[in-house]
Amino acid sequence: MIFVQYVINGLIIGGAYALIGIGLTMVFGIMRVVNFAHGEMYMLGAYFLFTFFTKMGINFYLSMLLAIAAVMGIGGIYEKAILKPLRRRSIETVMLSMIGFSLFIQNIAMLIWTPVPESITSPFPLTAYTLGGLYFLPQRIMVIFAALFLVLLTHLLLKKTKIGKAMRATFQDLEAASLMGIKIDRIYSFTFVIGVGLAASAGTLLGPIFTVHPYIGNLANLKAFAIVIIGGLGSFTGAITAGFLLGVFESLGAGYVSSGYQDAIGFILLIIILIYRPTGLFGKIGQRR
Amino acid sequence: MHIKSISLILFVILLFTGLAFGADPVKVGVVYPLTGPIAAAGSYQKAGVEIARDRINAEGGILGNPVRVFIEDGANDPAQSVSAAEKLVTRDKVDVMIAAWGSSPTLAVSASVTKKYGVPHVVDTASSGKVTKLEGKRPNPWLFRISPTSQMEAEGSEKLLPKLGFKKVAFMLVNNDWGRGAAQEFGTVIQRTGGSIVTQEIINADATDFLTQLTKIKSAGADSIIVTTDQAQISLILKQYKSLGMTQKILTTGGGIVPEGLVALAGPEAAEGVNIITFFAPWFPETTKIPQEAKWFADEYLKRGHAPKGFGESFRGYDGMKIIKAAFEMAKTTDKEKVREAFHKVDTWGLSGHIKFDEFGQSSPMILIVQVKGGKPFIPEFMRQ
Amino acid sequence: MNRDRIITLLFLLGSLIYPILMRDPYYMHMAILIGIYALLAISLNLLLGYTGQLSLGHAAFFGVGAYVSSLFYLNLKIPVWIGMVMALIASGILGYIVAKLSFKLRGAYFVIMTIGITEVLKLVGLNWVDLTKGPMGLTDIGAPTIHLGGLGTLDFGDKIPYYYLILSLVVLCFYLQYRLVSSSYGRAFISIRENEDLAESVGINCYKYLVIVVMVSASIAGVAGSLYAHYVSFIDPGVFAFFISVNVVMMVIGGGQGTLMGPIIGAILFTLIPEWLRVFGDARMAVYAVMVIVIVIFMPRGILFYVTQLLNLRKKT
Structure with a gap:
C-alpha cells in the first residue's frame, strides 16, 4: 500500500515536472537555446501570483492568468533585446547571457520581494481525500489536471495550428523552413514566450503548494535540465515521459533508499541513460549537437 | 510628534x-x-x-x-x-x-x-x-x-521532552551541519529519557516536497516528530502533514522559528499545536x-x-x-x-x-518551548513553573 | 624578443616583487585567490579556449582535488605534497570518466552533463558523511612544509610563502599550456575547435584528443582545488558550487579565450570584481549578472583583445 502511495505522490509531482520540462525542451528544440533562466521564470510566475492574489486581492484564477502574462511579457522583452541579436553567436555566448539573465532575475527578485519566504494562500481545502487508504491532496489534484490540460493545449498548438506547423518545420529543418517563407524571427519569439509561459504556469500552480522565495528557481532548473536530457533534447514526448519518470523515481528513492540523495536521482538517471542511449529516451539518433 | x-x-x-x-x-x-x-x-x-x-x-x-x-x-x-x-x-x-x-x-x-x-x-x-x-x-x-550548541539545546530541553510526551520519535532534518548535529544531540537525549528513534529523514536544503518522507514516518508508527530546518521548509512540512491527516506531535529546534512565521507561511490550521524551541520570546517579555x-x-x-x-x-x-x-x-x-x-x-x-562566557568562550542562553494556540504564541503550563 | 614576451616577463617580474610592494594582508589574500583561480582558468582555457568545449562543471574537478588532498592529509597524515599529487591523479581519472561519458555528445548535451556530474558529486559530498563529514566539512587542513635540513622548516602556512608556491605553479602551468598549444597536440585542438568534421576528415581522432585535453584540464583544476583547501584550511561541499564553474568560465571568456595570457587577466579581474562590487550591498550579485551579460555580448574576445586593439588604434593616430 505504501508503495502505491509513493507512486501516486511521485506521479503528481511528475506532472508538474513535465510541465516545466516541455517549456525548456521546446525552446531548445526550436531555438537551440538552453534557457538557464527557465527556473527563474517559474519563480517569477509564483511571485506575480503572490503579488496579484495575496497582496492585491485579485481573483485567484485571474491572478494566475495575469502572472503568466506578465512573465511572458518579460520573456518576450528579453528575447527581442538580447537573444535576437545573439542569434548567430556561439553557444557559450548565448548560454552565459542566459546564466547572467537568470542571476539577474534572481537578485532583482530578492531586491523587490526581499529574501523573506512568502506563502500564497490556497483556495483549496488542506485536508486530503482518502480513497481505499490512499491520500489525494485537493490542491495537487488541481495541479495534475491543470498540468495535463496545459500539456494537451501545447500539443494541440503544435499539431493543429498554422504557427504550430511552422514551429515544427523550423524544428526539423531551419533552412528549409526559412526558404519556404516562414518568418524565423517570429517563430523564435513565439516559441520563447510560450516556453517561459509554461514555466510561469508551473510556478503559479506549485506556488500555493510550496513557499515562494527568490531561490526556488535553482531546483526547478536542475530538475528541468535532467528531465529534458533524459527525454532527449527537443523531444516533447520525451520531456513528458521523463517528468513522470523522475517524479516516481524520486519518490521511491526517498522512500526506500535515502532522501538525502533525492535530488541526485535525476542526474543519476541521466548518466545511466546517456551511457546506453546518448540522445535520451526519445532523442533522434544522429542528432547530437 | x-x-x-x-x-x-x-x-x-x-x-x-x-x-x-x-x-x-x-x-x-x-x-x-x-x-x-x-x-x-x-x-x-x-x-x-x-x-x-x-x-x-x-x-x-x-x-x-x-x-x-x-x-x-x-x-x-x-x-x-x-x-x-x-x-x-x-x-x-x-x-x-x-x-x-x-x-x-x-x-x-x-x-x-x-x-x-x-x-x-x-x-x-x-x-x-x-x-x-x-x-x-x-x-x-x-x-x-x-x-x-545543538548539544546545549538538546540537554536544555531534556526535562521538557517527557512533559511533551515524546516517546517514539521521528527526525526530519535539513542536510547540513545544523540538522545533522541536532539529530545527533537530540537523539542522545531521547534515548536517555527512555524514548526511541523510529526513523530519521534527511531533507535537502532546497527541497519542497515531503509527502514521501511523511508517509514513511506515518507508517513507521512515530508518535512525534522533531524537525530541524528553516521556517519556510517547516511550514511546507506542516501543510503536507496536515493534508495527510497526521496527528503526531511536532517540535521544531534551532531557535529561528516563531509562531507568526509558521502561521503566516503554513496557515493557522496547519501551524496549530506545534511546539517551538526558542531562545527569545518577544510576546512574553x-x-x-x-x-x-x-x-x-x-x-x-x-x-x-x-x-x-x-x-x-x-x-x-x-x-x-x-x-x-x-x-x-x-x-x-x-x-x-x-x-x-x-x-x-x-x-x-x-x-x-x-x-x-565559560572558559571555552561559550555562553548559555535560555531555552524555552512555546506553542502555537489559536494562531497565537502560547507558553505551555510546564514552562511557567 | 617580441612584444608579447616582454609583456609576459614584465608581468612575471611584477608578480615576483608584488609581496614586497603590497604588505597589506588583504591584498596578499586576494593575490593568493587570484593565483588559485588562474590555475583553474588556465585549465579551463585548454578545454574551452583551444578545443571549444564549454564546461560548466569545472567545480567538479576543483572540488574532487580539494577533497582528495585534504582527506589524504587528515586521515593518513602524509605530507601535503603527496596529497597534492593524489589530487592531481584523482581529478585526472575523474576527467577521463567524464570525457568518456560525455564526449559521445557535444554542445548543450555536454554542458548539461558537466553540470549534472558536479551536482551529483556535491550530493555525494553532502551525504557520504563517514568519509567527507558531509555538510560539516573538513577542518584543520594543514599547510605544506619543507624541511630545509639544518636551516629549519619552511612553513607555507604564512601568506607570503604560500603566494610564491602558487606563483611558481601558475608559471609552471602557464609554460605547460604554452608548450601544449604550440605542439602538434595544440594544432589538433584548434582544428577541433574550428571545424570538428573537417578535423576528423583529415585523420585527426577528435575523440582521443578531447579525452586527453579533459584529463590535463581536470588534473590542473584538481591541483587548484588542493591548493585552495590547504590555504583556507576548511572545505565543505560548497567547493562544488555552480557559481565557481560560472565564474571560471567568465574568467576565460572575459580575459580572452584561446590566448595564453587571457585566463590570467581574467582570473585577476573576476576574483577582484565580486570584491569590488561589495560597495553595491545587496545589489552586488545583480550588478555582477549585468556585467556577465555585457561582457559576453560586447567583449566576446576578452578584455585583453580590446585593450590591445585600443592601444594599436592610438598608435596609428
Missing part, C-alpha cells in the same frame, strides 16, 4: 558633535548572508544589529564614541565569508567582529581570520560544538559564542530579566517595518551588539587584548537570557 522630532534633532546634533570632536568610532564588522538561499535570516539579524546600533548611539555610544557597523555579505559560504572578514579586519580595521551565521563559514572565519589577526569575534548563530570546543580544547581564544528592553525591542523591530517572521533571528544581532558594548565598557579601551579579557568578565542579560 513634537517630542519625537525634537529628540531626533537632538540626536542628530549629538551625532555631529560627536563627529566634530573627532571621536573615533568603535568599528564593528559584521558578516552575514545577505544574498543566496539563507539571505532571509541574514536580513532579520541585520535588522537586530541596526536597532542595537541606533540604541547604543542614542545612549551616547561606546566609551563616549559612536558605533559604526560595517556589514558585509558572506552568502553563508566559507570562502566568501573569509574574504569579507579579511576585508573588514585588514581594510576597515574593525575592532570586533560578528560572524558568520552558519557553522561552516564561522569555522572558516575563526580559523583563518579572527584567530590569525587576534580580533574579538562574537558568534551569534552557529550551533556546531566544534566552534568553541575541538577535541577538548578551545580552538580560538578570540571567539565568544552567545548562541547555544516577562520570560527575560529585562522585560522592558525586550518589549521595546519587539515594538521597535515591528515599527521599522520588519516582518514578524524574523523575530527568531533578529534578537541574535541585537544581543551580539549588546555584549560588544558591555565588553568594551568593561575594558575601558578598544585595545584588542584588553577587550578579549573583558569578554570573559562580562556578566549581563540579553534578550536571550544570561550572557556569561
Whole structure:
C-alpha cells in the first residue's frame, strides 16, 4: 500500500515536472537555446501570483492568468533585446547571457520581494481525500489536471495550428523552413514566450503548494535540465515521459533508499541513460549537437 | 510628534558633535548572508544589529564614541565569508567582529581570520560544538559564542521532552551541519529519557516536497516528530502533514522559528499545536530579566517595518551588539587584548537570557518551548513553573 | 624578443616583487585567490579556449582535488605534497570518466552533463558523511612544509610563502599550456575547435584528443582545488558550487579565450570584481549578472583583445 502511495505522490509531482520540462525542451528544440533562466521564470510566475492574489486581492484564477502574462511579457522583452541579436553567436555566448539573465532575475527578485519566504494562500481545502487508504491532496489534484490540460493545449498548438506547423518545420529543418517563407524571427519569439509561459504556469500552480522565495528557481532548473536530457533534447514526448519518470523515481528513492540523495536521482538517471542511449529516451539518433 | 522630532534633532546634533570632536568610532564588522538561499535570516539579524546600533548611539555610544557597523555579505559560504572578514579586519580595521551565521563559514572565519589577526569575534548563530570546543580544547581564544550548541539545546530541553510526551520519535532534518548535529544531540537525549528513534529523514536544503518522507514516518508508527530546518521548509512540512491527516506531535529546534512565521507561511490550521524551541520570546517579555528592553525591542523591530517572521533571528544581532558594548565598557579601551579579557568578565542579560562566557568562550542562553494556540504564541503550563 | 614576451616577463617580474610592494594582508589574500583561480582558468582555457568545449562543471574537478588532498592529509597524515599529487591523479581519472561519458555528445548535451556530474558529486559530498563529514566539512587542513635540513622548516602556512608556491605553479602551468598549444597536440585542438568534421576528415581522432585535453584540464583544476583547501584550511561541499564553474568560465571568456595570457587577466579581474562590487550591498550579485551579460555580448574576445586593439588604434593616430 505504501508503495502505491509513493507512486501516486511521485506521479503528481511528475506532472508538474513535465510541465516545466516541455517549456525548456521546446525552446531548445526550436531555438537551440538552453534557457538557464527557465527556473527563474517559474519563480517569477509564483511571485506575480503572490503579488496579484495575496497582496492585491485579485481573483485567484485571474491572478494566475495575469502572472503568466506578465512573465511572458518579460520573456518576450528579453528575447527581442538580447537573444535576437545573439542569434548567430556561439553557444557559450548565448548560454552565459542566459546564466547572467537568470542571476539577474534572481537578485532583482530578492531586491523587490526581499529574501523573506512568502506563502500564497490556497483556495483549496488542506485536508486530503482518502480513497481505499490512499491520500489525494485537493490542491495537487488541481495541479495534475491543470498540468495535463496545459500539456494537451501545447500539443494541440503544435499539431493543429498554422504557427504550430511552422514551429515544427523550423524544428526539423531551419533552412528549409526559412526558404519556404516562414518568418524565423517570429517563430523564435513565439516559441520563447510560450516556453517561459509554461514555466510561469508551473510556478503559479506549485506556488500555493510550496513557499515562494527568490531561490526556488535553482531546483526547478536542475530538475528541468535532467528531465529534458533524459527525454532527449527537443523531444516533447520525451520531456513528458521523463517528468513522470523522475517524479516516481524520486519518490521511491526517498522512500526506500535515502532522501538525502533525492535530488541526485535525476542526474543519476541521466548518466545511466546517456551511457546506453546518448540522445535520451526519445532523442533522434544522429542528432547530437 | 513634537517630542519625537525634537529628540531626533537632538540626536542628530549629538551625532555631529560627536563627529566634530573627532571621536573615533568603535568599528564593528559584521558578516552575514545577505544574498543566496539563507539571505532571509541574514536580513532579520541585520535588522537586530541596526536597532542595537541606533540604541547604543542614542545612549551616547561606546566609551563616549559612536558605533559604526560595517556589514558585509558572506552568502553563508566559507570562502566568501573569509574574504569579507579579511576585508573588514585588514581594510576597515574593525575592532570586533560578528560572524558568520552558519557553522561552516564561522569555522572558516575563526580559523583563518579572527584567530590569525587576534580580533574579538562574537558568534551569534552557529550551533556546531566544534566552534568553541575541538577535541577538548578551545580552538580560538578570540571567539565568544552567545548562541547555544545543538548539544546545549538538546540537554536544555531534556526535562521538557517527557512533559511533551515524546516517546517514539521521528527526525526530519535539513542536510547540513545544523540538522545533522541536532539529530545527533537530540537523539542522545531521547534515548536517555527512555524514548526511541523510529526513523530519521534527511531533507535537502532546497527541497519542497515531503509527502514521501511523511508517509514513511506515518507508517513507521512515530508518535512525534522533531524537525530541524528553516521556517519556510517547516511550514511546507506542516501543510503536507496536515493534508495527510497526521496527528503526531511536532517540535521544531534551532531557535529561528516563531509562531507568526509558521502561521503566516503554513496557515493557522496547519501551524496549530506545534511546539517551538526558542531562545527569545518577544510576546512574553516577562520570560527575560529585562522585560522592558525586550518589549521595546519587539515594538521597535515591528515599527521599522520588519516582518514578524524574523523575530527568531533578529534578537541574535541585537544581543551580539549588546555584549560588544558591555565588553568594551568593561575594558575601558578598544585595545584588542584588553577587550578579549573583558569578554570573559562580562556578566549581563540579553534578550536571550544570561550572557556569561565559560572558559571555552561559550555562553548559555535560555531555552524555552512555546506553542502555537489559536494562531497565537502560547507558553505551555510546564514552562511557567 | 617580441612584444608579447616582454609583456609576459614584465608581468612575471611584477608578480615576483608584488609581496614586497603590497604588505597589506588583504591584498596578499586576494593575490593568493587570484593565483588559485588562474590555475583553474588556465585549465579551463585548454578545454574551452583551444578545443571549444564549454564546461560548466569545472567545480567538479576543483572540488574532487580539494577533497582528495585534504582527506589524504587528515586521515593518513602524509605530507601535503603527496596529497597534492593524489589530487592531481584523482581529478585526472575523474576527467577521463567524464570525457568518456560525455564526449559521445557535444554542445548543450555536454554542458548539461558537466553540470549534472558536479551536482551529483556535491550530493555525494553532502551525504557520504563517514568519509567527507558531509555538510560539516573538513577542518584543520594543514599547510605544506619543507624541511630545509639544518636551516629549519619552511612553513607555507604564512601568506607570503604560500603566494610564491602558487606563483611558481601558475608559471609552471602557464609554460605547460604554452608548450601544449604550440605542439602538434595544440594544432589538433584548434582544428577541433574550428571545424570538428573537417578535423576528423583529415585523420585527426577528435575523440582521443578531447579525452586527453579533459584529463590535463581536470588534473590542473584538481591541483587548484588542493591548493585552495590547504590555504583556507576548511572545505565543505560548497567547493562544488555552480557559481565557481560560472565564474571560471567568465574568467576565460572575459580575459580572452584561446590566448595564453587571457585566463590570467581574467582570473585577476573576476576574483577582484565580486570584491569590488561589495560597495553595491545587496545589489552586488545583480550588478555582477549585468556585467556577465555585457561582457559576453560586447567583449566576446576578452578584455585583453580590446585593450590591445585600443592601444594599436592610438598608435596609428
